[in-house]
Every structure is written in C-alpha cells, then in structure tokens.
Amino acid sequence: MDRRLRIGKILIRRFKAAVSSVLLMSLILAGCSTGSTEEGEPKDQAGASSDIGSTYPLKTSEGFTSWEALNNNAVTFYSNLAETPFGKALAEKTGVNVKYVHPNDQQTKEQFNLMIASDELPDTIEYDWTGRSAGSYPGGPEKAIKDGVILELNDLIDKYAPNLKKKLEADKELDKMVKTDSGKYYVFPMIRNPSGLVFRGPIIRKDWLDDLNLPVPTTIAEWETTLKAFKDQKGAKAPLSVTYTGGNFEIRDAFIGAYHTSNSFYIDDEGKVKYGPVDPQYKDFLALFRKWFAEGLFDKDFALTDGKALDNKILTGQTGATVSLLSGGLGKWMDAMKKQDPKFKLVGAPYPTVKKGEVPFTGQRDFKYNPGPSKAITTAAKNPELVAKWLDYAYSDEGAMLFNFGIEGESYSMDNGTPVYTDLIKNNEKYSLQQMVSQYSKPNGPYEADERRNWNTFPEQDEAVKIWSNTDAEKHTLPAFLTPTDEESKELGKILTDVSNYKEEMFVKFIVGKEPMENYDAYVTQIKKLGIDRAVEIYQNALDRYNER
Amino acid sequence: MAKHPPQEQHAALLTTSRSRNQIRWGILKDIRRNPWLYIMLTPVLLYFTIFHYYPMYGALIAFKDFSPRLGIMGSPWVGWEHFESFFEGIYFWRIIKNTLLISFYELVFGFPAPLILALLLNEVRKTAFKRTVQTFTYMPHFISLVVVCGMIKEFTMSDGIINDLLALLGWERVSLLLESQYFRTIFVSSGIWQNVGWGTIIYLAALAGIDQEQYEAARMDGAGRWKQMLHVTLPGIMPTIIILFILEMGRVMNVGGEKIILLYNPSTYETADVISSYVYRVGLQEFDYSFSSAVGLFNSAINFMLVICSNWLSRKMNNTGLW
Numbered sequence: 001m002d003r004r005l006r007i008g009k010i011l012i013r014r015f016k017a018a019v020s021s022v023l024l025m026s027l028i029l030a031g032c033s034t035g036s037t038e039e040g041e042p043k044d045q046a047g048a049s050s051d052i053g054s055t056y057p058l059k060t061s062e063g064f065t066s067w068e069a070l071n072n073n074a075v076t077f078y079s080n081l082a083e084t085p086f087g088k089a090l091a092e093k094t095g096v097n098v099k100y101v102h103p104n105d106q107q108t109k110e111q112f113n114l115m116i117a118s119d120e121l122p123d124t125i126e127y128d129w130t131g132r133s134a135g136s137y138p139g140g141p142e143k144a145i146k147d148g149v150i151l152e153l154n155d156l157i158d159k160y161a162p163n164l165k166k167k168l169e170a171d172k173e174l175d176k177m178v179k180t181d182s183g184k185y186y187v188f189p190m191i192r193n194p195s196g197l198v199f200r201g202p203i204i205r206k207d208w209l210d211d212l213n214l215p216v217p218t219t220i221a222e223w224e225t226t227l228k229a230f231k232d233q234k235g236a237k238a239p240l241s242v243t244y245t246g247g248n249f250e251i252r253d254a255f256i257g258a259y260h261t262s263n264s265f266y267i268d269d270e271g272k273v274k275y276g277p278v279d280p281q282y283k284d285f286l287a288l289f290r291k292w293f294a295e296g297l298f299d300k301d302f303a304l305t306d307g308k309a310l311d312n313k314i315l316t317g318q319t320g321a322t323v324s325l326l327s328g329g330l331g332k333w334m335d336a337m338k339k340q341d342p343k344f345k346l347v348g349a350p351y352p353t354v355k356k357g358e359v360p361f362t363g364q365r366d367f368k369y370n371p372g373p374s375k376a377i378t379t380a381a382k383n384p385e386l387v388a389k390w391l392d393y394a395y396s397d398e399g400a401m402l403f404n405f406g407i408e409g410e411s412y413s414m415d416n417g418t419p420v421y422t423d424l425i426k427n428n429e430k431y432s433l434q435q436m437v438s439q440y441s442k443p444n445g446p447y448e449a450d451e452r453r454n455w456n457t458f459p460e461q462d463e464a465v466k467i468w469s470n471t472d473a474e475k476h477t478l479p480a481f482l483t484p485t486d487e488e489s490k491e492l493g494k495i496l497t498d499v500s501n502y503k504e505e506m507f508v509k510f511i512v513g514k515e516p517m518e519n520y521d522a523y524v525t526q527i528k529k530l531g532i533d534r535a536v537e538i539y540q541n542a543l544d545r546y547n548e549r
Numbered sequence: 550m551a552k553h554p555p556q557e558q559h560a561a562l563l564t565t566s567r568s569r570n571q572i573r574w575g576i577l578k579d580i581r582r583n584p585w586l587y588i589m590l591t592p593v594l595l596y597f598t599i600f601h602y603y604p605m606y607g608a609l610i611a612f613k614d615f616s617p618r619l620g621i622m623g624s625p626w627v628g629w630e631h632f633e634s635f636f637e638g639i640y641f642w643r644i645i646k647n648t649l650l651i652s653f654y655e656l657v658f659g660f661p662a663p664l665i666l667a668l669l670l671n672e673v674r675k676t677a678f679k680r681t682v683q684t685f686t687y688m689p690h691f692i693s694l695v696v697v698c699g700m701i702k703e704f705t706m707s708d709g710i711i712n713d714l715l716a717l718l719g720w721e722r723v724s725l726l727l728e729s730q731y732f733r734t735i736f737v738s739s740g741i742w743q744n745v746g747w748g749t750i751i752y753l754a755a756l757a758g759i760d761q762e763q764y765e766a767a768r769m770d771g772a773g774r775w776k777q778m779l780h781v782t783l784p785g786i787m788p789t790i791i792i793l794f795i796l797e798m799g800r801v802m803n804v805g806g807e808k809i810i811l812l813y814n815p816s817t818y819e820t821a822d823v824i825s826s827y828v829y830r831v832g833l834q835e836f837d838y839s840f841s842s843a844v845g846l847f848n849s850a851i852n853f854m855l856v857i858c859s860n861w862l863s864r865k866m867n868n869t870g871l872w
Contacts, residue, residue, distance in 0.1 A: 117838070119620070147616060147619075237707075237708060244814075247815065300707040300722070300723075300724050301706050301707050301724045301727070302724075302727070303727060303814040303815060303816055304702060304706065304724060304726055304727065304814060493837075494634075497831055497837075498638075498639070501640075501830065501831065502639070504815045505815040505816070505818045505819075507815065508727075508814065508815040508816040509815070509816055512727055512816050514729070514816060530639075
C-alpha cells in the first residue's frame, strides 16, 4: 500500500515536471516565432558599428527576418530562399543569416495587409510602398514612414550603403524616382536594366499568319481582317482573348492606345494628366471591342478568362492573339508547345494604330525604378545598420554578379569578361532557363539588373522586345512613384475606389453589349460626379512636384 | 455556421418563466448535482467568450479612423462617418436589394429543398436505395467551395456543358455568367445542389424521433401515406423546421460572400453584388478596415433584429421559438 502511494506521488511529480517543461518549451518557441532577433545579444543594440565592419562577410552573429515573395519558379524547388543555392551563397558572402518569410504567391496582398495590421513586423519588407498600384501601401511611402511602419533611409544610406549611394549620385534621374517629394529615401530599389523596361505587348500566332498568307497586323483594320481569318479559316472560337481578373483587364493600353488614350491615367501631348476612360475617343475603342465581341472576334467569355483559361485557349488553338508578357506569356507558351507542335510559333506584334505607319501613342514601358521588388527597413528592425549593410551588398560589383548571374563556376562562367550561363542553366534537360535561374540568382529584387543578362529562350522574344519598344509610351505613361500627400492620397483613394468600381462595371457592359452606346455621355457625367476631376488634379500636382524634385 | 441541435434550445426554453433568483439558486444546485456536465460545458463557453465575445470590442473601429500602427484604442474617433459614406454610396440600394433578393430566393427554394428530400427519403422502404441516395446527395457538401465555383464556371462557359445542351435545343451559345439575369438562378440552384443532402440529416434525425404508434393510430383511422405525412410526420418535425427557419432568418443579410466573389464579374454586379462582396471589394482590398467593420456592424444589427422578429412571430403563432 505504502509503496504504491509513493510511486503514485513520484508519477505525479514527474507529470508536473513534464507539463512545465512542455509549457516552457512552447514559450521559448513562441518567442522564436514572433521575432527572430530577440535572442540576439543585447550588446548589438548600441554602437555595434565598428564591430560589424564594412567589408563582406560582415563580422556578426546576428540575424534578422526578411519578408519577401519567393520567385514563382523557385517555389517548385525550394520552400525557402535560404535553402536555395543563391540564398546559401548570399549568407556565406555577407556573413549574415537571414530568416526569410514568404507570403503565399496568390495572397501576397492579403498577407501583407495582415502583417501590417497584426503589428508583427519583420526587419525588412520587399513590397510596393508607392500607394499607386493595387495593394501597395495606401497613402504611399510618406504615410508609411509617418505611420511608423518603415524607416526613412537617408541617414542609413548615407552612412552604411556606399554602393547604393554611388549609384544614386551617378544617376540623377534614378535618384529622383526613388525618393519622395520631400526628399526621403524609403527603399533599397530594384533598378531595371535598359533592355528590361519593355516586356508586354500584343502576341500573335505566326504559323497561322503564314498559313493564311497574312502579314503581322499593325493597324486596327488589319487586325480585324486577321481575326476574321482566324475565326473562319482556323476555327478559332475566341480569336482574340485577354485575361480579365479582379477588375484588371490585361490588355492595358494596347488597342486603346490606338485611339490616343489610355485605360487609366496618362499624360497627354501637352504634359497634362488625363483620365482615359472619360475621353471622347475612348468611346471609339469601346465601340470597336463591342463590335468584335458581337462578331465573335473577341472572346465570348471575356471577363471570365483568367490566366489558366487563357493558357488553355492558346495551347488548344481556340485563341490566336492576345496581349501578354514576354516570358510569362510568349516564352511560356512556346516552351509548352515545343514538343507537341513544332510548327506552333508566336511573335510579338506592334501596338496597333489607327493610321498605318504611325508611332503608337502609348504601350508598355516601365521605369528604371521597379517599386515592387524593392526593400524597405521597418521600424521593428533591431539593428537597421546591419540590415542596410546587408542590403547594400547587392549593389556592390561582387554582389551584383551573385544577384544577376549566381555563382561563378556553377551557374555562370566568365568568357572574355562577359558572364555566360553554364550548361547547367542554359541547356538543362529537365528544366527551363527561368526555372534554373530562379535557384541560383534572384530574378527580381533590390539590386541593379545587369544589361548583359538575357533570359529569353527564343529569338522571337528578342524580336518582340524590339517591336514593342517602338511606342511613345515613355512620354505618355504616368510614373508609378508619384507621391501624393497623405491628405491627397486619402481623398484619391476614395475617389478611385468609387470610380474604378463604376468604370469597370460599365466597361464590361459596354463591351458585351448590355449597355447601349448612347449612354456613354451619361457614363462620363457619372464618373465626373464621382470626382474624377479632383483625382486628375491631385495627380497633376504630384506630377508637377515630381518634375521639380 | 453550426446549427444547434434542437434539444439544447428546448432546455433553454424551460427556464424563461422562472424568476431570476430562482434561476440563480437553481443553477448552483444544478452544478452541485451534475458537476461533470458543467465541466464538459466549460470549453464551449470558453470558446464563445474568447472567439466570439472578446473580439467584439474590435467593432469599435467602425467609429474610428483605424490605422493598424495606432491600434484599436489609439486610432482617432470619427463618429458615424463610415456609416454615412456607406448609406450615401451610389450602390447602397442596389446591394441591399440584391442581398435581400438572393436571400429571399434561397429561403423560398433552398430552405424547403432538404425538407422535401427528407420527406421523400422517409417514404422509401428499400434501405439500400435510401442510403445510396443519401450518400450521393451528401457528396457535394464536401467539395471545397473554390472547386465548386470552378466547376460552375466551366459548365456555364460559352463552350461548357450547359451551353452544349442548350445548343442542341437550338439556343444560341452565351456565356451564362456574363448575363446578369441568370446570376441568381445559377447561384441559388447550385447552392441547393451543394447543400440539399447535408440539410436532410437533421430532418431525418427528427423523423426518426416520431412515435410509431401515431402512424398506427392514423392508419387505423384510415389515413393513407399522404395523409399520414400531412397529419403525423409534418407536425412531428415542425419544431425542428421552425427553429431551422429562425436560424436561417438570422442569416438573411449574410449571403455567402465567398461564393459570390468567386462567381461574379463586373457585368453581373447589377444582380450579384451583395453587402459582403461590396465590403470585400471596397473595404478589404483597399485596406479600409473601418469602413468594412461599419458595414459589418450594420449588417449584424439587421440580422439581430430579424432573428428577434421571427422568433417573436413564431412564438405568437406556434408557441415554439429559440427562447
């Protein structure tokens, strides 16, 4: 009896110990998951500048957290950037072990919102802070700094980012783009190479054109003939199809530009900001697509066609022309059909115009500064100096090679001073160039893209870039990094939500024929009533300030 | 939404007539008598307190200009501003109308569907057949909503299966989800397809509880199958039907936003845009949390009133109700 009781007591004590140790463990784990830097030694917080040094690898045992999207292609191989050959090399070269947190590819926007709302910020965030594009930080960088989300980087760049500083000083145009009106830097920017600025445009089935003895169409009239031939002689059910998801019509300014207007805000020939969808000539575009929709030249399932549906339509010969991306569209489809149908061939077509020989009014041409894959340092960063130094590595000569081409001897080798991808990357039997490149380098991110870098797998891609570049887009595109003031962005946000809601609904209805064209004037009046003029004014002011930077 | 088993509500009913003091003593006595029952109840209570009552204080942001960095308490007050901008919005009446209409159709067509299926199944004497039908009708309930909507989209495309059938009958091919007049039909009928089997479970359980002697008595009186159903079966499960109906009424303003968002597009906003999808588009996609919670709060207030009204009505007419 007595013995059994004692055993019982011992068991209870052991049980208690086990429970408390489990509790302790979970506490420790919880601590780890909320902030990775918490366990860093306290001495790092104050005046660690001299210890880290300014040469790479940095002398530090500290790590920090970076929130950034993992490249679409890399996801198929690794779940975390730290595990990729690139991530390992970067950790080794910089001496900093960074913990990467990746949002889910489909929900980047939502997860960013959640992160900001939940108040659990990582040390650095790679995201669009301009407040201009859908999902970017509302109110823009000035607001983000004021809200206490991210840090103003002027001092940090000045002191700890000599490589970036050099680049900004050498390129005044770039410098103008990456700071706010009041002269604040807010990110370590992605700088595009000059040939990486154009990557989207009309794409058409060249093998069909050849079969039908037709030239690549350039004018609206020629396009109509071509699409008709696709429909009648090639059996295409949706000769022209473009994705439309979540209110974004990926045609962007193609076809619309033919009428000297745009699908959103643009700058006219006099340098004045305008909103395309209320222009009188915008009606001509709507009428054209309404006609094409009714005649079956434009996709009958328009507004329901997402990326997957479009892939299907193009690969099964239901669609012969679209507007899409250079590698995410043209390259992808050519690659998919390489084996199945060797005749399958896509080429880039020029942005259509009304008059033959005219230079297209607008098209796609991005700016040197790419806000999306740019990194900001948050207010939660324990050691901003270390983060800044780590980020600055990407702008050094050595870092640029790693970010652009990967690891010498593995992913590239030097040939007369020019980096060339190895066979592992270029001629891999199993995987495409893009898939390989994504493991060894960082396709998009805060660094300067190298002019010598070329991921095109097909000569048609190089050709397409040349064709699509021939537009006046540079003159007519509103920069993505204008910074309206806090008050203005609030007002702007409200107006734009109302306007785009209304505009998208009417846009689709006009095209599918649900709304009579005679109502166009009423539609314009309604948009004016929703305050579009004020929005235009705000952008005009922002543009004026930008030009004065 | 979890539907409470009817027994629980009946238990609650019993307590209404007693005075407060009696209840307090009653509860204490009851705890002493059935301690384990209360211990088992605790997790449920905790769940509701932590996940349903505690978060309610966040509804405050409906009256504030919420900024994530300032937090709920730190954000400045703005009063009724968000409610006003919602009521004054150009789409206010349209989304209210759509919400009510879709709910109405769901109530009219969707609510009786499982009841009818359950009654039919109840008449089936071949167990094997009954089981097969039940299993087949349950199935759609277990398919993820995203997949269901993907299927609906495929079927209604201009070259989808429904159009193939219509084309056989000589109709012109149209992309059905682009036509605003069909949206409600597609939405409600696919909802029935998805939930009819699942909905029968609770009725079948209630049907099993009906006293067999009543059927015998009815047969003695010469009632056929139809009369038996009318005078024995239906009254027997009436309390269940009413409770489910009241619960359903409480959801009138909560049309499944996810499904709408997955199915609609600008050309069907006219008939498809409901409160929740509008909030999603305008509020959440634009980070406007305050606006969204203002609309949400408005929504809940109306739902609350609807539940109270229908409960009152049902007590008046049938003497049964949730409380």
